[in-house]
Each structure stands twice: as C-alpha cells, then as structure tokens.
Amino acid sequence: MAFNNMEEFITNLPKAELHIHIEGTLSSEMILKIVTRNKIDFPYKSVKEINKALAMRIPGLKGFLDHHYLVVSIxxxxxxxxxxxxxxxxxxxxxxxxxxxxxxxxxxxxxxxxxxxxxxxxxxxxxxxxxxxxxxxxxxxxxxxxxxxxxxxxxxxxxxxxxxxxxxxxxxxxxxxxxxxxxxxxxxxxxxxxxxxxTAHCDVDQVNSVEHIWECLDILKVDRIDHGINSIEDPKLMKELKRRNICMTTCPIWRSTDPEPQDIRRIKNIYEFGLLVTLNTDDPAEFDSGYLTNLLMEVQEKSDYSKFDIVHFMKNAFEGSWLSRSAKDDYIKSLLDYAAVHGVNMA
Ligand SMILES: [Zn+2]
CATH class of the missing domain: 3.20.20.140 (Metal-dependent hydrolases)
Structure with missing residues (x-):
C-alpha cells in the first residue's frame, strides 16, 4: 500500500520552512556558473574542487562561516x-x-x-x-x-x-x-x-547560549528563536518559551562525518516538552542533509517519529510563521486534510 509508505508520505507532505539562508543555497554548479560569469579569481576551479573544499572545512560555527563567506563573496x-x-x-x-x-x-x-x-x-x-x-x-x-x-x-x-x-x-x-x-x-x-x-539566532552550544536566549526574549522581544536548543538546560526558560508560545526553528542538519542528524535527541526532548518547535535546513547546499524532504526522512527514521509527529512539526511551522491568521489557517487545513487522507488523525 503506497499510502502507508513513509517516504512517499513525507515527499508529498505540504511543507513550510522558516530557517534557511539564501546565501547557503548555492550549489557547486551555481557557484561555478557565477564565478565564470563574473570572471572571478576563485580558488576552486571545478565542481569537484568546490565539493572537496566544502567537505574539508573546519567543524564548528567559525569554520562553517569562514568557508560560507568565501563562497558568498562570488x-x-x-x-x-x-x-x-x-x-x-x-x-x-x-x-x-x-x-x-x-x-x-x-x-x-x-x-x-x-x-x-x-x-x-x-x-x-x-x-x-x-x-x-x-x-x-x-x-x-x-x-x-x-x-x-x-x-x-x-x-x-x-x-x-x-x-x-x-x-x-x-x-x-x-x-x-x-x-x-x-x-x-x-x-x-x-x-x-x-x-x-x-527573530534571532541563538546557535547551538555557544558560550552563554542560555543567557542569550533569555536576552532574545526579554530585551529583543522576539517571537521566534533560531536554533535555541540549549534552552533544554534551563527548566525555567523552557516554561517561559512555552508560556509565550515562542517558535523555535531548529536545524537537525548533518555533514558526511556525522553519525546522525545533529542534535536530534535534544530536539526530541524539546518537542516532547510541547514547545512550538520546527525542523529546518539552514544552509541546504552546505550540508549533506540538503533540502527539507531529505532532512525530514532521515530525522523521522533516526528519531523514530510517527506520521503524526511529522505532521505536528509541519503544523508548528505554519503556526510559527509570520503569515496572517487566516493564511495560517488555510495552510494548516490543507495539511490536516492531507494527514486525514493518509489515515493520520490530528484531532
Ligand atoms: Zn541559520
């Protein structure tokens, strides 16, 4: 029965993405095309060399950003x-x-x-x-x-x-x-x-991550946090995020060297706590996780999420978006209709 197939269910699921950087979507082919068009003296001369440089960059936020900005400069x-x-x-x-x-x-x-x-x-x-x-x-x-x-x-x-x-x-x-x-x-x-x-980024495992999330709430007055998963370390903060219905755009991306999508355990804890948490790709051309369908499939499998959970994450994304109330409701209705047709009851 094709309709019971998780892969097909995720592929055809109507989706929303709230955390993606336009500068992080340049494929190696696109980089080469722009470099050639703009006659740029770029250190990597072929798709293969560009892919290799991407794979070799230093792990962590700084290593990622240093490489990212080199590419973006084209x-x-x-x-x-x-x-x-x-x-x-x-x-x-x-x-x-x-x-x-x-x-x-x-x-x-x-x-x-x-x-x-x-x-x-x-x-x-x-x-x-x-x-x-x-x-x-x-x-x-x-x-x-x-x-x-x-x-x-x-x-x-x-x-x-x-x-x-x-x-x-x-x-x-x-x-x-x-x-x-x-x-x-x-x-x-x-x-x-x-x-x-x-919104504001509070990247994962930075110095003073928890303090930064509090500052976003109390000083910047955000209604969304990008990443923010260190909130799990502070029960008071978790309660406050829930009370204010703050949307958290997490990014369980991975590189080829990662055994599983990053941070999926903490993300699952946050989800089970009942926060408005969403799943996103951040910079899809710069990680092996790529775009949303692929990311969702792997996260579903590794975290053992049900179809109900996957629809719930997507409902959170529409809910946490900055669309008007009526537009959110329309998208959510389509999503829930899709779920119902596939035997998933979200009531
Ligand atoms: Zn980001």
Whole structure:
C-alpha cells in the first residue's frame, strides 16, 4: 500500500520552512556558473574542487562561516541575487514546500560595495517570479550580522526603509561569540517602530547560549528563536518559551562525518516538552542533509517519529510563521486534510 509508505508520505507532505539562508543555497554548479560569469579569481576551479573544499572545512560555527563567506563573496550582481532566489523556489517546488521565509544578509554584501538596492531588488524579483512559476509563497527576513557594529545595523535599517513592504522581519545571525543579543537592543527597539517581526539566532552550544536566549526574549522581544536548543538546560526558560508560545526553528542538519542528524535527541526532548518547535535546513547546499524532504526522512527514521509527529512539526511551522491568521489557517487545513487522507488523525 503506497499510502502507508513513509517516504512517499513525507515527499508529498505540504511543507513550510522558516530557517534557511539564501546565501547557503548555492550549489557547486551555481557557484561555478557565477564565478565564470563574473570572471572571478576563485580558488576552486571545478565542481569537484568546490565539493572537496566544502567537505574539508573546519567543524564548528567559525569554520562553517569562514568557508560560507568565501563562497558568498562570488555573488555580485542583481542577476546573481535574482537567479539564486529563483532557483531556491524551484527547489521548494521539488520538495513540496508551499511556504518559505528566507533569510538574507545585506551587510555582508553592502560592505563589499554592493548597493543595498542590488541585493533587495534581485532577491525580491527572484522571489516574485519564482512564486509565480512554482506556486510557492515566500517572505524575506533581513538579518543583522552580529559581529558588525550597532551603527552598521542602524545603517541597514535605514537602507531598508524604502523597501519595507518587501521584508517581513528582522533576524540576527553570524559570529555569536562576544556578540550577545543585547548588543542590538536599540536596533530592535527602533525596528519595532517600522513594524517588523523579530527573530534571532541563538546557535547551538555557544558560550552563554542560555543567557542569550533569555536576552532574545526579554530585551529583543522576539517571537521566534533560531536554533535555541540549549534552552533544554534551563527548566525555567523552557516554561517561559512555552508560556509565550515562542517558535523555535531548529536545524537537525548533518555533514558526511556525522553519525546522525545533529542534535536530534535534544530536539526530541524539546518537542516532547510541547514547545512550538520546527525542523529546518539552514544552509541546504552546505550540508549533506540538503533540502527539507531529505532532512525530514532521515530525522523521522533516526528519531523514530510517527506520521503524526511529522505532521505536528509541519503544523508548528505554519503556526510559527509570520503569515496572517487566516493564511495560517488555510495552510494548516490543507495539511490536516492531507494527514486525514493518509489515515493520520490530528484531532
Ligand atoms: Zn541559520
């Protein structure tokens, strides 16, 4: 009976993704294409060399980011931003992702002398055309690079103001060490006046991770935390996350050397505690986990989740999204209809 097949169930499941960086979606083929088009002197000359460099990078957040920014620096023109966004929406279609919220990092580009307009116009148009072609709804989240100055973050906010209608929310990412959330208290306060939604990365196992999550709640006033799984170490924090119904976008990604998806045990504990936790791919081109269907299949198997659990995670994603109440309800209804047809009762 095909309908009892978990692989087919996950493949066709209507999905939402809330934690994915546009700069982390460049396939090796796309990198080579852009490098050639822009005539860039890049250290790796073939898909094979690019793949090898990816596999050899140093483990941990810093090793990941150092390699990530080397690759991202090849993006230069509006056509580049357009193409990578359009391609991401094609990937969404392949993965049956019907709704996606996409991070982008303007400061990394503007400090390379690329105008903010080039970044936002390319991504925005790629999103519009991709949505039209592939039938995927997408919103954009602008991230503050936390290792940069508060002044630089304010400057980005000002640059974004004429494009306010293209951006749904503000996030915080990049090198977390020595850059706690409280550093950007005033920026978030100012962004509140512009009406943005708020999230922030609290990467896994950083120095003062738990303290950082508290700061996101109490100082930045976020309604979402990206990663944040160290909250499991503080029972009071867990209760508070539940009380405020904070959505946590976890990323059980893996590299070829990992025996299983990262952090799946802690994620399961958080899920069983009843938090609004979601499963996401973070930087799908930079990890072996890849895109959402593949990630969900492996996590389901390794964590022994039922179809009910997988639908529950996806319901959390629609619930934790920044869509309007009525749009959330429509997506959730489709999801629950899908579940019911496959014998999964979510009531
Ligand atoms: Zn991330």
């Amino acid at each position: 993006i230069q023109t509006q056509a580049d931003f357009y193409e990578i966004t359009y391609e991401l929406l094609r990937k969404c279609k392949e993965n049956n992702i019907v709704y996606i919220e996409i991070f982008f990092d303007p400061q990394f580009h503007t400090t390379r002398e690329i105008p903010f307009e080039t970044v936002i116009n390319g991504i925005h148009q790629g999103r519009l055309d991709g949505s039209g072609t592939f039938g995927v709804e997408a919103n954009l989240i602008m991230c503050i690079n936390r290792e940069r100055s508060v002044e630089s973050a304010f400057e980005m906010l000002a640059q974004a103001r004429p494009h306010r209608d293209k951006i749904i929310g503000i996030g915080l990412d990049s090198y977390e060490e020595k850059n706690p959330p409280r550093k950007f208290a005033e920026v978030y306060l100012r962004a509140q006046e512009d009406g943005y939604r708020f």
